[in-house]
Amino acid sequence: STAFADPSSSGYDNDATKPVNVDYKRGYDEISNSNYQLSIKYLLKAAKTSPDNPDVYNLLGFSHRKLDKVEEAFKYYNRSLKLNPRHQGANEYIGELYLRTNNLKKAEEHLEVLDDICLFGCEEYDDLKDAIEKYKKSM
Incomplete structure (x- = not known):
């Protein structure tokens, strides 16, 4: 699919009291603009601060898939699915x-x-x- 789903549909705990991961938001926004290379940069930072967030790895997989980096995409999707x-x-x-x-x-x-x-x-x-x-x- 050309669009990507709202990451909140993951079932991940999106507790409003938790601080928003700025790098995750930037990575998400760059995907919206089809800037997949830049989204990866931000999402890798987000993965360091939120290593247990399956949404981060899902979007890393999505960005790598859009750049035809199949092996990396599989790696990140599998990490997301391992977490959730x-x-x-x-x-x-x-x-x-x-x-x-x-x-x-x-x-x-x-x-x-x-x-x-x-x-x-x-x-x-x-x-x-x-x-x-x-x-x-x-x-």
Whole structure:
């Protein structure tokens, strides 16, 4: 998908009393402007101050995927999913990355995870399902 999901959909504890990670916000904003290299710079700083935040690693994966850095993208998505296996964005994006590497089976596994998480449907499920359907039609 060309857009990226709101990171608050991760299920990560976004307690309003916690200070906002400025580097995370800058990295997020740079993704909105398609400045993926700059977003990585800020997100790597954010990862140092918030090493247990799956949203940081999800966006690092997203930025690397947009720069066609597949191995790095997998590394960061897997880190995000290790911290939160039910992270909706990371499950969608790693599924899309598996399609890019012609691994339909793994993409479908992440669609099943999203189906389990999103009891009443969610954008991440719909986007990955659409991507899988397009992939199958192109085969």
